[in-house]
Amino acid sequence: MGVCLTHYIIPRDNTMRPEPDRIVALIEAWLEAGFIARPGSAALQCLSPHLSAETGATFVIDDWWLQVLEQDKSREPRRTWSQWLAGAPKQAPYILVDLRRAFSMPPVGDSLVALASPSASIAWPINNYPSMGTVYPFETLPDPADNDDYGPSYCLKIDLTDDFKNEFTDNYGGADGFCKQLDTHCNCGFDLIYTRTLQFEEKRIHRSCPECGLPFRPQDRPVEIRDGETGEKHVVPGGVCYRFAIIVDCGKDFPPPEGRNPRASTRFLETCSKALDLELYEISLYS
Numbered sequence: 001m002g003v004c005l006t007h008y009i010i011p012r013d014n015t016m017r018p019e020p021d022r023i024v025a026l027i028e029a030w031l032e033a034g035f036i037a038r039p040g041s042a043a044l045q046c047l048s049p050h051l052s053a054e055t056g057a058t059f060v061i062d063d064w065w066l067q068v069l070e071q072d073k074s075r076e077p078r079r080t081w082s083q084w085l086a087g088a089p090k091q092a093p094y095i096l097v098d099l100r101r102a103f104s105m106p107p108v109g110d111s112l113v114a115l116a117s118p119s120a121s122i123a124w125p126i127n128n129y130p131s132m133g134t135v136y137p138f139e140t141l142p143d144p145a146d147n148d149d150y151g152p153s154y155c156l157k158i159d160l161t162d163d164f165k166n167e168f169t170d171n172y173g174g175a176d177g178f179c180k181q182l183d184t185h186c187n188c189g190f191d192l193i194y195t196r197t198l199q200f201e202e203k204r205i206h207r208s209c210p211e212c213g214l215p216f217r218p219q220d221r222p223v224e225i226r227d228g229e230t231g232e233k234h235v236v237p238g239g240v241c242y243r244f245a246i247i248v249d250c251g252k253d254f255p256p257p258e259g260r261n262p263r264a265s266t267r268f269l270e271t272c273s274k275a276l277d278l279e280l281y282e283i284s285l286y287s
């Protein structure tokens with residue numbers, strides 16, 4: 001176990017979800033600037049034998065899980081005898097299937113459908129970026145002297161969802177308690193959060209209130225984030241609540257210097273912002 005880092009780049013208007021043509025423009029801009037490898041290029045051999053070696057990326061449409069759930073009646077909530085003795089509630093067992101498919105570029109067929117579907121994610125694994133020859137998306141580069149044979153790796157992702165996703169911003173807490181989280185209540189008092197069952201149970205937040213119809217605007221709500229360097233809390237409107245996010249999942253490979261909040265490079269941020277025609281902000285979360 002160890003601390004993992006996930007970096008989020010989110011539209012400053014948290015309610016924004018770009019249209020498919022803007023997302024295609026973003027992916028093309030990443031290819032052009034070298035942040036991802038071109039499908040069919042020799043660089044992708046680094047990913048072999050993984051499915052993503054075909055095009056550089058994989059994707060999942062969340063609705064595919066609903067089809068699996070429909071077919072898999074064995075997933076009825078249940079509990080073991082010892083769980084029954086302990087008074088534990090029934091739980092649906094996890095589904096151990098991999099629904100990922102290779103994401104085509106340019107997007108056609110299901111890859112294009114994903115960009116407009118209610119909820120989907122696309123992932124470009126970058127295993128050892130120096131050997132893949134891709135451009136590192138952070139301000140500071142890992143010291144080549146620190147690199148072992150298996151150099152710094154990360155996964156670049158696009159997360160799309162009609163209703164909001166929201167990440168808890170403080171997994172560790174501090175002497176001053178936990179950070180204040182997003183208030184998910186509508187002004188009328190209705191709690192907009194609900195649970196959706198896919199591979200796991202996931203929380204979503206309604207885009208507009210089922211009771212009074214008022215749209216939910218995360219950016220009007222203060223959320224506290226803990227600074228990775230000082231440990232101090234600071235307020236970021238909307239926190240990590242989004243319908244669209246660019247995610248750099250670093251795992252345990254932190255951009256240097258470790259312990260400081262990483263920043264995406266100006267080139268990466270400008271490439272994303274220009275292609276999407278959106279103002280963006282960034283947040284690092286530690287888990």
Ligand SMILES: [Zn+2]
Nearest residue numbers: 186188209212
């Ligand atoms: Zn309401």
